[in-house]
Amino acid sequence: MTTIGQPLDRVDGGVKTTGAAKFAAEHFYPGLTHAVLVHATISRGRITALHTDEASAVPGVVAVLTHLNAPPLKPAPKPGAFNLTVMFSGTSVNYLQSDEVHWEGQPIAVVVAETSAAAREAAALVRAEYTVTKSVVDFEGSEQDARPQPNNPLLPRGAKKGDAEAALKAAPVSLDLRYTTPPQNHNALELHATTANWDGDRLTVYDATQAIDWFRTHLALRFGVPRTNVRVLAPFVGGAFGGKSAIWPGTILAVMAARATDRPVRLVLSRESVYRTVGGRTPSIQRVALGADRDGRLTSLIHTSITRTGPIGGPFEQVTAASQHLYAAENILARHDLVSLDLLPNTFMRAPGEAIGTFAVESAIDELACELGMDPIELRMRNETAVDPIGGRKKFSHRRLRELYALGAERFDWHERNPEPRSTRDGRWLVGTGVATAFHRALTLPVNVTVRLSADGGVLVRCGFHEMGMGAATAQAQITADALGVPFDAVRVEYGDSALPLGPFAGASAQTASVAAGVVQACEELKQTLKSMARKTGGGTNEEILRRAKVPHVEAVVGSDTRLGRIAGRARFLPNFLLDAQRWVKAASGVHFCEVKVDAETGETRVSRWAGVFDIGRVINPKTAASQMRGGIVMGLGLAMAEETLVDPRTGRIMNPSLAEYHVPVHADIPPIDVSFLDDPDPKMPLGILGAGEVSTAGVGAAVANAVHHATGKRVRDLPITLDKLL
Amino acid sequence: MEIELRINGSARRLDVSPQVSLLDALREYLGLTGTKKGCDQGACGACTVLADGRRINACLALAVQYQGREITTIEGVDHPLQEAFVRTDGFQCGYCTPGQICSAIGMLAEHKDGAPSAATEHLAATGGELDDEEIRERMSGNLCRCGAYNGIVSAIKEVAK
Numbered sequence: 093m094t095t096i097g098q099p100l101d102r103v104d105g106g107v108k109t110t111g112a113a114k115f116a117a118e119h120f121y122p123g124l125t126h127a128v129l130v131h132a133t134i135s136r137g138r139i140t141a142l143h144t145d146e147a148s149a150v151p152g153v154v155a156v157l158t159h160l161n162a163p164p165l166k167p168a169p170k171p172g173a174f175n176l177t178v179m180f181s182g183t184s185v186n187y188l189q190s191d192e193v194h195w196e197g198q199p200i201a202v203v204v205a206e207t208s209a210a211a212r213e214a215a216a217l218v219r220a221e222y223t224v225t226k227s228v229v230d231f232e233g234s235e236q237d238a239r240p241q242p243n244n245p246l247l248p249r250g251a252k253k254g255d256a257e258a259a260l261k262a263a264p265v266s267l268d269l270r271y272t273t274p275p276q277n278h279n280a281l282e283l284h285a286t287t288a289n290w291d292g293d294r295l296t297v298y299d300a301t302q303a304i305d306w307f308r309t310h311l312a313l314r315f316g317v318p319r320t321n322v323r324v325l326a327p328f329v330g331g332a333f334g335g336k337s338a339i340w341p342g343t344i345l346a347v348m349a350a351r352a353t354d355r356p357v358r359l360v361l362s363r364e365s366v367y368r369t370v371g372g373r374t375p376s377i378q379r380v381a382l383g384a385d386r387d388g389r390l391t392s393l394i395h396t397s398i399t400r401t402g403p404i405g406g407p408f409e410q411v412t413a414a415s416q417h418l419y420a421a422e423n424i425l426a427r428h429d430l431v432s433l434d435l436l437p438n439t440f441m442r443a444p445g446e447a448i449g450t451f452a453v454e455s456a457i458d459e460l461a462c463e464l465g466m467d468p469i470e471l472r473m474r475n476e477t478a479v480d481p482i483g484g485r486k487k488f489s490h491r492r493l494r495e496l497y498a499l500g501a502e503r504f505d506w507h508e509r510n511p512e513p514r515s516t517r518d519g520r521w522l523v524g525t526g527v528a529t530a531f532h533r534a535l536t537l538p539v540n541v542t543v544r545l546s547a548d549g550g551v552l553v554r555c556g557f558h559e560m561g562m563g564a565a566t567a568q569a570q571i572t573a574d575a576l577g578v579p580f581d582a583v584r585v586e587y588g589d590s591a592l593p594l595g596p597f598a599g600a601s602a603q604t605a606s607v608a609a610g611v612v613q614a615c616e617e618l619k620q621t622l623k624s625m626a627r628k629t630g631g632g633t634n635e636e637i638l639r640r641a642k643v644p645h646v647e648a649v650v651g652s653d654t655r656l657g658r659i660a661g662r663a664r665f666l667p668n669f670l671l672d673a674q675r676w677v678k679a680a681s682g683v684h685f686c687e688v689k690v691d692a693e694t695g696e697t698r699v700s701r702w703a704g705v706f707d708i709g710r711v712i713n714p715k716t717a718a719s720q721m722r723g724g725i726v727m728g729l730g731l732a733m734a735e736e737t738l739v740d741p742r743t744g745r746i747m748n749p750s751l752a753e754y755h756v757p758v759h760a761d762i763p764p765i766d767v768s769f770l771d772d773p774d775p776k777m778p779l780g781i782l783g784a785g786e787v788s789t790a791g792v793g794a795a796v797a798n799a800v801h802h803a804t805g806k807r808v809r810d811l812p813i814t815l816d817k818l819l
Numbered sequence: 820m821e822i823e824l825r826i827n828g829s830a831r832r833l834d835v836s837p838q839v840s841l842l843d844a845l846r847e848y849l850g851l852t853g854t855k856k857g858c859d860q861g862a863c864g865a866c867t868v869l870a871d872g873r874r875i876n877a878c879l880a881l882a883v884q885y886q887g888r889e890i891t892t893i894e895g896v897d898h899p900l901q902e903a904f905v906r907t908d909g910f911q912c913g914y915c916t917p918g919q920i921c922s923a924i925g926m927l928a929e930h931k932d933g934a935p936s937a938a939t940e941h942l943a944a945t946g947g948e949l950d951d952e953e954i955r956e957r958m959s960g961n962l963c964r965c966g967a968y969n970g971i972v973s974a975i976k977e978v979a980k
C-alpha cells in the first residue's frame with residue numbers, strides 16, 4: 093500500500109499533546125543560569141555611561157555584561173552573493189563590542205542570574221546615558237529618498253518588457269493606484285530561546301532556529317572555534333515563519349554569556365525583546381498601474397515598490413516576485429526601490445515579497461474588473477499565460493490556474509454572486525465576496541541524508557532538517573516507506589540536530605522537496621545494495637537478506653558532511669540551480685475565495701466563509717498539508733485585517749511590542765476554511781512536490797480587500813483593513 | 820521562601836521568592852515544561868493550567884498564592900481531547916497545544932456549569948449546544964500562531980458530543 097497521499101496522523105502527535113516535546117528553553121544543565129537583555133532607548137548614538145552597580149547587587153546576579161567587560165566577539169562576516177551562511181546574520185552589529193547604538197532596542201547589556209526573576213529584576217535596574225546622533229527612522233517620511241535596489245543575482249532589482257509607461261498612457265482603460273502595507277512581526281508563539289553550554293572549546297546550543305547548519309557555522313565564526321566543535325539542536329521549534337532563520341542578538345549573547353560566566357545559560361527573550369531584537373516584515377509603498385483594452389486584455393502592467401533596508405542589514409523584499417509571472421501583459425515594468433533607515437533590520441516573513449505584493453496587484457486587478465464591468469475571474473482568464481510573460485521564453489513547469497479557478501468557483505458558488513457592490517445584505521451585515529490569486533516560487537536546496545535498514549526491518553532516516561509544525565518528519569517517513577516498500581510504522585526519522593547529515597534551511601518552502609530528493613536517492617541506492625546482496629544469498633524479504641548475509645544493517649549515504657563534501661555539494665548544486673532558473677518558472681499557486689460580513693453601522697468586519705484551492709504539486713499528506721494551507725491563510729487574515737507594528741516616526745521605538753497590542757487572529761476570527769488540492773505532481777520537482785509553507789499566505793490580503801469592496805463599495809488600499817477605514 | 824504546591828496529585832516543595840509566577844515555578848523550578856510561556860503577560864493562553872478544575876493563566880498567578888490548590892498541568896492530563904487533537908490535526912508546532920487542551924477542559928466544565936459566553940444568545944438558556952461559534956468565542960484567549968484553529972474546534976466538538 094502506498095502511504096503517500098494518505099492523511100496520516102503526525103508522528104509527533106503524542107509528545108505534543110502530553111507536554112513531553114522539549115523546546116529550546118526546556119533543556120536543563122546543572123548550574124543553569126538565566127539571562128535577560130537590556131535594550132538601548134535611543135535610535136542612534138553612543139553610550140556615555142552605564143550604571144550597573146544596582147543591578148549587580150541584586151541577590152542571585154552572576155554577571156552584568158556590557159561593552160565595557162564583554163569578551164571579544166568576531167564581527168559578522170560580510171555577506172557575499174551566494175554565501176547564505178553569513179547573509180543570515182540578522183544585523184551586522186558586533187554586540188557589546190563598542191559604545192555605539194545603531195537602533196532603538198539594540199541590546200546594550202546582558203544580565204545573568206541564578207533565576208530568571210532575579211535576572212529580570214536586575215535588568216530593569218541597569219541605566220544608560222547617551223549622546224544622541226541624528227537618525228532616520230520614518231518610513232513614510234523618507235519616501236522621496238528611495239533609491240533603486242542594488243542588483244543581486246538572487247534578489248533582482250526588477251524586470252522589464254516593452255515600454256509599460258507609454259502603453260499605460262495609450263491604453264483605452266487605465267488605473268494608477270497606490271497601496272501601502274505596514275510593518276508586521278512573526279510572533280511565533282514560542283519565544284525565541286537559546287540554551288548554551290560550553291565545555292572547554294566545545295559548544296552545545298539548543299536554539300529555536302529554522303537553520304541549524306547556518307547557526308552552527310555562524311557561531312563557530314563569531315566565537316573563533318572550529319565548526320566541528322559546535323553542535324546546534326532544534327528538535328522542536330514553536331513556530332518560526334521566517335523569524336527564526338536569521339541569527340539575532342539573543343542567540344549570540346546567550347552563547348557569549350555562557351562563555352563569560354563559564355556557566356550554562358538559558359536566554360528566553362521576553363515578548364517585548366522579540367520585537368526589539370528580531371526583525372519583522374518591511375512596510376511597503378506600492379504603485380500598481382494597469383492599462384487594458386476594453387476586452388480586458390492587459391497592455392501594461394506596472395508594479396513598483398518602496399521597502400526598507402538599513403546600514404546594519406535587511407534583505408531586499410521581492411515585492412513584485414509574483415506580479416512578474418501572473419499575467420500576459422504586453423508591457424511590464426517591475427521595480428524595487430529602497431529607503432535606508434536606522435532601525436532593527438527587517439527580515440523574511442512568511443511569503444516575503446508575495447504576501448504584500450499580491451495584496452497590491454490582486455487588488456488592482458479587481459479594481460480593473462470593476463472598471464470594465466467584468467467578472468474578476470474572467471478578467472484573469474483573459475490574461476492567463478502559458479509562458480513566462482517577461483522574456484516570453486521560460487516555461488512554467490506546472491501552470492494550473494485555469495483549473496484552480498474553475499474548481500474554486502464551484503466549491504464556493506462564486507457565480508451566485510450579484511456583482512454589484514453593496515448589493516447583498518443579511519440583517520445589519522453587508523455581505524461581499526472576493527477572489528485573488530496566490531503564487532509562490534519553488535526552490536530546492538542541497539541536502540545530505542542517510543537511510544539505514546536494520547535486520548529487524550526497522551528503517552532509520554537521518555537528516556538535519558527542522559520541524560516547526562509542518563509535519564516534516566511525518567512526510568519524510570511516508571516518502572521513505574513508499575520508496576523502500578516498507579510499512580510507515582517501520583520508519584523512524586531523526587532531525588533537528590547539526591550532528592546529523594546536513595539538512596536544508598527550513599525556509600522558502602523548500603524543505604520537503606529538498607529532503608525528499610535525498611531520501612528517494614538514498615532509498616534507491618539501498619534497494620540496489622539489497623538486490624546485489626540478494627543475488628549472492630538468494631532472495632527473500634529484506635530482513636531475510638540481511639540475516640543471511642549476517643549484517644546487522646545496510647545503509648545508504650547521500651552527500652558528504654566533510655568540509656570538502658559540503659563544498660562539492662554546493663558546487664554541484666549551484667550550476668544546476670542557475671541553469672534550471674533560466675529554463676523554468678516553478679511555482680506553487682492557488683486561488684482564495686472569501687466572503688466577509690461588514691456591519692453597516694460600525695464597520696466591524698467578519699470573515700464568514702473561505703475556500704482555498706491549491707496546486708502544490710504532489711500532496712504527501714493531505715491532512716498536514718491542509719493544516720499548512722489553513723495556517724498560511726490565518727496569517728494572511730492577520731495581515732489583511734489586524735496586524736501592524738507601530739513604529740514611532742520620531743524615535744524609531746516600536747510602540748506595541750506585545751500580543752495585547754499587536755493583534756493576531758484568534759479563534760473567534762476564523763471560520764471553517766475549505767481547502768482543496770489538485771494533487772498533480774510537478775514534472776520538474778523532486779517527487780513532484782512544490783513547496784507548501786508559504787503559497788497560501790499570498791493573495792489573502794487582496795481576497796479580503798476585494799470582498800470588503802464588494803460588500804461596502806469602499807476600496808481599502810492601506811492594510812490592515814480596520815473598521816475606522818470603513819466608516 | 821519555602822512553599823508547597825500540589826501539582827498533578829502530588830506535593831512539591833520549592834524555594835521561591837514571592838514574585839515568582841506559578842508559570843516560572845512550574846517550568847524553571849520543577850522542570851514541568853509542558854506548560855508554555857508565550858507572552859508572560861496574560862495575552863496568549865499558552866500557560867493555561869487548571870487550578871481546582873478552573874482554567875487560569877499561570878503567568879498571571881503568583882506561585883505563593885496557589886499553595887493548597889490542586890494544580891493540573893498538561894503532564895497530569897489524561898483526557899480524550901489529547902487523541903482528538905491528533906486526529907483532527909489541531910496543532911502544528913505544538914507550542915500552544917498544552918494550553919489549548921487545558922483551556923478546553925476548563926471550558927467544557929464551565930459550559931456544563933451553565934456559564935454563558937459573549938456568543939450565548941440567552942443568558943438564561945443554560946446547557947445550550949456547544950456549537951462552533953460558542954467554542955470559538957470561549958477559546959479566544961488561546962492564541963495559535965500556526966493557525967490550527969479549525970482543527971482545535973473540531974477536536975473539542977468531537978469530545979463535547
Ligand code: FES
Nearest residue numbers: 859861863864878
Ligand atoms: S504566557 Fe501566560 S498568557 Fe501568555
Ligand code: FES
Nearest residue numbers: 911915963964965
Ligand atoms: S500549534 Fe503552533 S502555535 Fe498553535
